[in-house]
Amino acid sequence: MSVAEKPLTRLDDLPLSLYVHLPWCVRKCPYCDFNSHALHGEIPAGAYVDALLRDLDFDLESLAVRPLVSVFLGGGTPSLFDPHAIARLIEGIGQRLSGVADAEITLEANPGSADAGRFRGYRVAGVNRISLGVQSFDDASLARLGRIHDSAEARRAFTAARRAGFDNINLDLMYGLPGQRVVDAVADVAVAVDLAPEHLSVYQLTLEPGTPFHRRPPPLPDHDSLWDMHTALEAALAAGGYARYEVSAYARAGWRCVHNENYWAFGDYLGVGAGAHAKLSGAGGVRRTRKVRSPRAFMDCAGKPTCLAGARTLTRGELGFEFLLNALRLTEGFAIATFRERTGLAPAAIEAPLRRACERGWLSRDEHRIRPTATGYRFLDDVLELFLPPPP
Ligand SMILES: C[S@@+](CC[C@H](N)C(=O)[O-])C[C@H]1O[C@@H](n2cnc3c(N)ncnc32)[C@H](O)[C@@H]1O
Numbered sequence: 343m344s345v346a347e348k349p350l351t352r353l354d355d356l357p358l359s360l361y362v363h364l365p366w367c368v369r370k371c372p373y374c375d376f377n378s379h380a381l382h383g384e385i386p387a388g389a390y391v392d393a394l395l396r397d398l399d400f401d402l403e404s405l406a407v408r409p410l411v412s413v414f415l416g417g418g419t420p421s422l423f424d425p426h427a428i429a430r431l432i433e434g435i436g437q438r439l440s441g442v443a444d445a446e447i448t449l450e451a452n453p454g455s456a457d458a459g460r461f462r463g464y465r466v467a468g469v470n471r472i473s474l475g476v477q478s479f480d481d482a483s484l485a486r487l488g489r490i491h492d493s494a495e496a497r498r499a500f501t502a503a504r505r506a507g508f509d510n511i512n513l514d515l516m517y518g519l520p521g522q523r524v525v526d527a528v529a530d531v532a533v534a535v536d537l538a539p540e541h542l543s544v545y546q547l548t549l550e551p552g553t554p555f556h557r558r559p560p561p562l563p564d565h566d567s568l569w570d571m572h573t574a575l576e577a578a579l580a581a582g583g584y585a586r587y588e589v590s591a592y593a594r595a596g597w598r599c600v601h602n603e604n605y606w607a608f609g610d611y612l613g614v615g616a617g618a619h620a621k622l623s624g625a626g627g628v629r630r631t632r633k634v635r636s637p638r639a640f641m642d643c644a645g646k647p648t649c650l651a652g653a654r655t656l657t658r659g660e661l662g663f664e665f666l667l668n669a670l671r672l673t674e675g676f677a678i679a680t681f682r683e684r685t686g687l688a689p690a691a692i693e694a695p696l697r698r699a700c701e702r703g704w705l706s707r708d709e710h711r712i713r714p715t716a717t718g719y720r721f722l723d724d725v726l727e728l729f730l731p732p733p734p
């Protein structure tokens with residue numbers, strides 16, 4: 343180890359988040375490659391929550407205790423779980439980890455499976471942020487996407503969440519939808535801005551291998567229209583008071599997503615539930631793990647080592663690359679001190695590609711920070727290619 347390198351920060355210094363995967367949906371959307379499964383019959387809510395807590399106990403056997411900064415109940419469609427099950431889950435997490443009372447606790451909800459009563463129940467259970475999967479406010483687009491709700495339901499769900507006391511709401515939107523024009527995408531964003539959520543996630547629709555949309559692609563906007571669409575969306579969002587702080591994330595001042603920011607800043611996270619991923623740093627390096635994907639298999643093995651479907655420690659080269667893969671998604675880039683703290687590497691480890699990226703006008707740097715330039719942000723894949731680790 344060179345003098346400029348130091349061991350990874352002590353475990354209890356890095357912020358810790360918890361991701362919980364709730365894998366069922368009413369039906370599978372044709373563009374979705376998340377680990378989500380169409381529900382046949384009743385949701386096994388009680389048994390699944392028991393399994394999640396066993397899984398968490400297993401993870402905590404090998405983790406030094408430190409407080410949580412955030413919990414993210416993602417899916418799938420977590421709003422299919424009734425508030426009692428969510429309350430028992432959050433209570434169980436609070437019995438095992440500190441910081442829960444002050445943590446950001448997000449629950450992903452589908453407008454087709456959440457009503458006013460449920461939102462009130464989630465609030466009482468301790469959820470303090472709702473992420474609503476709206477995708478579009480255009481009924482024809484929603485039908486083409488195979489969504490189970492229409493635009494009116496999405497607006498009702500938003501109002502219901504507000505009335506239930508949620509002062510921190512995110513809406514997920516997608517653009518680049520089949521047959522969508524720039525004006526249609528801007529109209530979607532205008533409705534969203536009108537509702538005035540605290541946060542908006544705006545994703546470009548991608549055709550993921552293994553999905554029906556990938557097998558039979560619908561007619562999507564071409565590359566130039568997508569660029570125009572994104573430029574117009576960003577401008578409309580900025581005018582509405584939403585600053586872009588990550589590739590797909592926009593927030594009103596003070597309402598960035600703590601959980602996702604921790605991912606992007608290469609913080610640590612536990613992952614419990616079917617197919618959940620984790621990233622944890624320690625004296626031995628940075629370790630990534632994932633759990634078995636099948637919900638049924640997960641419920642059978644939760645709490646035992648057999649639930650681990652994969653685990654590996656990142657190589658030195660991967661560490662630098664993975665840090666940049668996350669941190670360069672942030673418009674503000676990263677502090678050099680954070681790079682050092684979270685990878686255990688000296689900045690010299692990335693000096694050569696960093697200089698090339700700066701010479702090409704893709705990154706800028708001062709004594710303390712490294713930031714993507716406007717051009718670098720547009721061609722992030724090209725920037726990252728410079729930092730790719732050599733093949734093993
Ligand atoms: C895991 S989903 C959970 C939200 C919830 N299940 C729903 O769909 O209402 C999170 C978000 O990812 C986005 N997403 C899913 N598949 C996508 C794709 N193929 N391309 C772009 N965004 C996608 C959607 O905006 C979705 O709301």
Ligand code: SF4
Binds near residue numbers: 369
């Ligand atoms: S509701 Fe969300 S998680 Fe479920 S299939 Fe559709 S996009 Fe995927």
